[in-house]
Amino acid sequence: MALKKMLSGNEAVARGMWEAGVQVASAYPGTPSTEILENFALYPGIYAEWATNEKVAVDVAVGAAYAGKRALAAMKHVGLNVAADSLMYASMTGIEAGLVIVSADDPAMHSSQNEQDNRTYAKFARVPCLEPSDSQEAKDFTIAAFELSERFDTPVLLRLTTRICHSMSAVELGERLELPAQTKPFPRNPAKYVMVPSNAIKRHPVIEERIRLIAEYANESPLNRIEWRERTLGIITSGVSYQYAREVFPNASVLKLGMSWPLPEKLIRTFAAGVERLIILEELDPFIEEGVKLMGIACEGKSIFPLVGEFDPYVVRAAAVRAGLLPASVLEASPAPEVGPLPARPPVLCPGCPHRPTFYVLNKLKVPVNGDIGCYTLGLIPPLSAIHTCGCMGAGIAVAHGAAQAGSPEKHVAVIGDSTFFHTGVPALINVAYNRAPVVTVILDNRITGMTGHQQNPGTGQTLLGKDAPVIELEPLVRACGIQHVRTLSALDVDEIEKTLKEYVKLDEPSVLIVQEPCALLPEARRRWVPLEVLAEKCNGCTLCFRIGCPAILKSEELDEKTQRPKALIDASLCTGCEVCAQICPRDAIPFRPDSLFVEKAR
Amino acid sequence: MKNVINFLLCGVGGQGTVLASDVLVNVGLAAGLEAKQAEVHGMSQRGGSVISYVRWGREVHAPIIGQGEADILLAFEKLEVLRNIRFLRADGVAVINNQAIVPLTVTTGGQKYPADEEIRAAFAAVTPNVRFVDGERIAEELGNLRVANVVLLGALSALLEREPALEGSALSAETWLKVIEERVPAKYVELNRRAFEEGRRAVE
Missing domain, CATH: 3.40.50.970 (Thiamin diphosphate (ThDP)-binding fold, Pyr/PP domains)
Known part of the structure; x- marks a missing residue:
């Protein structure tokens, strides 16, 4: 039996890159994508780098793919905005060896400024988009993406989401595909690789034909599959939403799209014809839904499920109840008691943060x-x-x-x-x-x-x-x-x-x-951490040190006799001894450390 | 056992919830179950509220759960347990570390940290199965505050042995300890073993 290991989606992509024989990878760190390159960098005999930004990372990967080596660039979703220019020309030129661009989208904006759905970039750039549903698929689809890239001479977008990147599930490990180590002479093929207007005009129809051929292939591709169960309800879904479909509608038939662009029209028609009610379950944009509707096929999607934020089984279940797809009794186990307004705990600058x-x-x-x-x-x-x-x-x-x-x-x-x-x-x-x-x-x-x-x-x-x-x-x-x-x-x-x-x-x-x-x-x-302390006899509760917003400075239970305000107290388990509070205390109630950074003031 | 058992871990960035959920998912795997885990990295780790999800079962689909779907709430901090009470199903089990980490919104923003009675009252509406564990105090006695997470895992392991849902699964204290030992530096193995055992004793 093959070795099974718990891997996050990001670790699984890194493993897939290694097994696929990737030799060059470039990325700019960004949650939830960062661990892909961190983990890939641990494998022997590869090249991986932090680029200065995502556009540079894609250009680096393009250069390696032109030079005949399998290459990958990884970034968070908004990184692809920075790299969009490069994605567009790479689509126009195609490549010599496999080129995969990973976009790690962040529905619910756990660590991002927006929740844009980057599947749209695949459609925009005429490149295929693969969406794994768990860590095993994150590895398998990474390998499949390189095969697809070389078969059709196209960059491939591997689209992950936070719940794929940062979820762990078991993965079967495989061997590395050993590709020739030698690098071929760099191609001199200006008609393909120099995108001046006269060449670009000829390339545009080529990439339109390419995406049409990939759409044909999508009907047969093992990346897409129909799971026939009961025919009353059929669900088309992709990515992590597939898991919610299986969880919430265990008896429904499912068309699982491992490749969410281009859409497999024949397969979708077969599926739609085989079910009584057709719904599309997808986080964020009605991307598949619009494609299916353009085929003239009746379906429901965003009329039932939220457009904003990420799904969880409860969100999907509650929406299904509202739409009459499930009885209200499926929500009964959720007491969700009302608790009063709670103090927020936003992330804060750490104790000792130099910012x-x-x-x-x-x-x-x-x-x-x-x-x-x-x-x-x-x-x-x-x-x-x-x-x-x-x-x-x-x-x-x-x-x-x-x-x-x-x-x-x-x-x-x-x-x-x-x-x-x-x-x-x-x-x-x-x-x-x-x-x-x-x-x-x-x-x-x-x-x-x-x-x-x-x-x-x-x-x-x-x-x-x-x-x-x-x-x-x-x-x-x-x-x-x-x-x-x-x-x-x-x-x-x-x-x-x-x-x-x-x-x-x-x-x-x-x-x-x-x-x-x-x-x-x-x-x-x-190594320099030394906790400071407040001299209670000197502190008069002026609260100035609270204004630096340091989590290590607490209100003491001891009140100053005169002001009746709480004195300051330093939590020694959190304090690093950065001396910012010591510098601003007007009463010298927080002594500087023996090895003070501020010798003058410390006197 | 019932098809799936859902854990929700909650606490404050830096409390060791990441290691705890990594242990938990691998214990599930070691016990011969399908197991999934999910958490969020990045901004929330900077002293903010953190949660992670772990699911064990014969067949596990979604990596996360929704409101009312946690069988077990493992809380590292008392304000955070109240923030996440909505995840606990009726009659589920709450294991709560007896530790308060006061956020800045209380220190400087004038908001009020909930009293223990409020926590008990809120849980009374959901479940009678609430256990407070002195994870912080026990860790302090062991000489290292950072092992509070393993104290809690010890308590959880003991409570799970009484969980009818897991009858027949191949779980033992040794399964847990093996997974924990694989994840901590060699010089801390003995300390973590003691923390785990103290945690088990705390819920006897």
């Missing part, structure tokens, strides 16, 4: 702050409350520039992390320098890609494969972008950050403040 002082100062300065994507987006949470816009990776600097050019009456501050700056911040900063807006950009350099769980980036001196790399230094880079006012400070130095930002918001020219300290969760930072 905290910057947001504390920005809150004090009351300036509009255009934020970006990363841990530091949490600077929006009260009491810091110092992020006023955040849309997508790299947007903050240019949004601040646009607001400034529009005559916004206050100075705008853009905040962006180190990895996000490398991702799409650099072109925006060059734009600020070139078109001259007095925007203050703060680069929050915590020496790692934080939110996705500590991935290396061009500033860290390490690659995904653990090799040393040159550190791309921010200050010379910022100067080279054309910014003259640049300063680098410790991210924990509250006074210096305040002084510099006050100076920079008065300038009529662009400026950049780089604040640097390693993420408090990095091993080198953990």
Whole structure:
């Protein structure tokens, strides 16, 4: 018997890549896709990298596939917006060896700014879309995607969702397909690979014919299958929704689409003709539903099931009850008692987070702050409350520039992390320098890609494969972008950050403040953790230290006699000794650590 | 046994729910069942509310469950158990770590942390099967707060032995310990073994 192992969907994709003989993979970290490359990088004899952004990652994979090696690029759903240009030309040119692009969509937006349904990209780009329903299929479909890619000379979109990426189920492991190690001479085939108009005009009909042939193949493909059960209800479904269909409607017939684009018209017609009532069960957009309706086949989908958010068995069951597909008795086991309003527990900047002082100062300065994507987006949470816009990776600097050019009456501050700056911040900063807006950009350099769980980036001196790399230094880079006012400070130095930002918001020219300290969760930072304490006899309950929003600072049960306000108390199990509270305490009630970072103030 | 047994684990990012649910799904597999687990990574791990789902059965389809579908609620924190009470089915089992982690919305936002009586009252409407376990205190006595999650797994393992739904499955304390030992560094194996056993004792 083959070895069975519990794998997450992402681990299973990585395993599938290895078994499929993939030699080159590139990605930018993004939840829920990150672990695909992290796991692929652990296999021997492969090349894997963190790219600076998703567009670069797709171009890298395209280059490898042109060079004749199976290649894959992975990203979260919004990453494909960044890489859309590359997907479109790769579809036009086709490839020499298999090319798969993984889009990990995030219904319910567990860690994202939207819940776009990227199956639409497959249709838009005329490429097939595969949707696995569990970890076993995540592995199998990854291998199938490469076969499909080479058979039809097309990139393939492997579309996952959070509940596939981050769910674990058993997977049978297989062997690696050993492909020739030698790389062929790079193709000189401009008619196919140089997309100037005269060539592109000839390629467009080729890719339209290609998708028509794949649609024909879809009727026979083992990726799609009909499971005949009772004929009163038939369900067309794909991805994780297949599991909900089986769970909630165990007796219904199911057409499971492993390939959700292009649609297998003959198969759908056969299925539709064989059932009395046809419903489409799919999360997010009515993607399959619209395709089926365009065939002139009557069906129900979004008239029954939600358009927004992710499904779970209860959501599907409740919708089915409302539509008369199931009796109300199926919901009886759900008491769901009413509990009063509960205190929210939003994610917060960790104790010791080096981003905290910057947001504390920005809150004090009351300036509009255009934020970006990363841990530091949490600077929006009260009491810091110092992020006023955040849309997508790299947007903050240019949004601040646009607001400034529009005559916004206050100075705008853009905040962006180190990895996000490398991702799409650099072109925006060059734009600020070139078109001259007095925007203050703060680069929050915590020496790692934080939110996705500590991935290396061009500033860290390490690659995904653990090799040393040159550190791309921010200050010379910022100067080279054309910014003259640049300063680098410790991210924990509250006074210096305040002084510099006050100076920079008065300038009529662009400026950049780089604040640097390693993420408090990095091993080198953990080694320095020393908890601080509050001297209760000195604290008078002024509450100033609560305003930095540190989870390690609690309200004591002891009240100050005079003010009758609770004194502060530090939870030693959480405190890292970053000394931000010690710096702002007006009564010196929080002593600095013996090896203080702030020797002057500590005196 | 009934077809599927559903667990919902809830707590606060950093409490070790990820390891606990990884252990739980692999115990299911080791017991010869089909097992699935689901959780969410990313932003919510930064001190926010976290949940994970584990399902065991002869045939398991969906990786997650909905409202009213958890047979067992394993809560690492007392506010979070109340937040997720809607998942528990009528007469299900709640195992609650006797630990409060006060969120900033209470420290600085003036909101109120629920009292134990409120938690008991809310559960009274759903099930009589509520067990509080001093996971934090026991872990502290063992000298390492991080093993509170394994204390809770120990308590859960003992309670499951009385679960009629699992009669006839190949579960034993050794099954659990083997899975746990495969997942912790060698120097912590003994500590985790003790934490597991203390957890079992706590619900005797």
